[in-house]
Amino acid sequence: MPVQKKKVLLAPLDPVHDIGLKMIKRGLEQAGHETLLLPPDYSHEEIIKAIIDNKADVVLVSRTLGYGVAEILGKFIDLAEAAGIRDKVKIGIGGMAIRPELAAELGFDAGFGPGTTVQEALAFVEGREYIPDEVKGKKIKKDITEGYDYTFKNKSIEKLLDSIVDGILDYVSDKTTAAVQRAELRKKILESQNESEKQSLRMEYSKLCDETVRAFYDSGKYREKTRPLSEAELTSLNNYVLEVNSRMNPLKLQHTEENPVVFIQYGTGCPFMDIAHIKSCEAWGADGVVHFDPSWGARTEGFFEGYITHEEDGSVITYENLKGIKDSLSPSTLWQVRAHRGLNTPETVLLAGKIGADLTKINIAYGSLGGGTDPERLTVDAVRAIKYAAEYNMPFDVVTNEELCGVPAFKAFAGMLIVSKLGLRLGGRPILQPLFCYSPEVMVSGQMEDNYVDFNAAKIMCLRNIVNAPIWCGAPIGFLTQTEDRVQSSLMTALHASLASSLGVDAISIASADEAFSGGPISVPARIDTLRATQSAFRFFGKSDIVPTKFAETWAREIESGIETVLESVAKNGNFVDALYKGLLGSREEGAYPGRAGSGTVIKK
């Protein structure tokens, strides 16, 4: 049915503010309605007279100033009544000072608060229900790796990587570890339908674990500072999630299609608090969430079972904890479970895959040089982990966190590219994750003395010159530029997000405004601060670019050349694991120490 054209009078009941009405006027005219916009600062009586003289069907009044708003608007409605037009004319009120409840209380037909769209006002004028543009606003889970074919533009780097990967696969072919065996047992436990078989598999599993984990399987003893969650707590949580999901209408952070997807990292220690943080972040626009496990988890052989809470940072990995978190997520939320360090890498990836994680994280170089795990052990474990990632169709990022130890970017990138090429060979889909931060390397060498733009840009330009692969800046962006001041911290995050977007990366991980605060857990408001800041920054820059200086290109070439030199030395060395011990991918002098956890535990098949 065609919409009946209306005569709409727009009246700013303010001394100066009428921008909102001008926007609505344009929208109404585009929809074919006749409009008349009164100048600001008309008296109530003048507006009423204009309504009568122009025979308006609908009146939209705006009020921005909050002072005395109820009295002023109440008087306007009283005058409309007295003039006999109240029942003949539809009157809506909008503006910064307006809330729908106030409008209804005062007798207006509708009230439009801050954030009202032109479409809402149009629906009111046309007397129909406002239905938001669901398709435009709807969040869709994005595949970060889509559109990348992993073609190497730098063929000499590719050749070196192939030779190193051949060596890794040959090295691990006759080796296994307790972690690989536990992952195989866990798979059987999860797939078994028979309780007594499960129990006997558990006993077998416990023999491959540390004492603390074995004590759990043998006598039900929990590790210190952990406890099982009660049935009542779990019921409350389920109710909470159901209730929250029923009122979720997540914001979208991206302003243009070019803006990257935004991840936050959680790991409060408690799966309930994690879920509370995740739901809040989803509501405020986070596209993805990254699971952080406790640091002791990386040094412990074996996983516990059940719903377990933890009093310190990092949320304990169990099948049940991860499943509970996964089940609470919105359908559009990307979920990553990290497996880039530690003694449970294959099982972590297996659990993530079984439960339906979208992404995981694996890096032998970082995990063994900055993450504390023995290089040989992690190499054997990581190859199995990558195979699981490929089996469960989970792309994995290869993060260069060893940069935070002091390893220069070119060495860390060499390690990242080796693991990425290994991933490709094993059928995986790696994502490059360069740090996007104020790293020790630049603190010492001075590349960020003038700005934080050039060196970060150089890293991305360098990687783009080498290979056509997805890039996810981590983790978190702006690390070591944030202070405890939430405004400064949020601003730094937002600026780094904008730079990453300008460089065309696919994803970013952002911190909360509590990033630099170490005196207690991260709070939910601090998470929302940086999400809001990032959203505003994306809005501010739109499709415009941040232009680095000429140093970015120079440094990009230097990093690329440095990577090639490192790869030549690793290839010449002939053994990747040995190269890690020798410091070819990051030396002790640079702050990289080969990890000791799991040392001497690799088993010859």
Next chain:
Amino acid sequence: MSAVMEKVMDAVDLETFLVCKDEEEGKKLSLQLMEDLGFKDVSIVFIQHQGPGARVRLRGYVYKPGDRYGWLKKE
């Protein structure tokens, strides 16, 4: 704990500007302020003193991870 405080997801942040002579005094005043308001688990997240006083961000934790959260209770 009051019914309203039970609805706080994790912490209450209080941001203000305290008139004081230096950062040390600012810290003392900050802790006193949070104690006066009844917070038990208090942190000074941010403090910076310049000239007339200190810009502060103070935090009172209501719930920390692993606690039994009031907002999870059924109404």
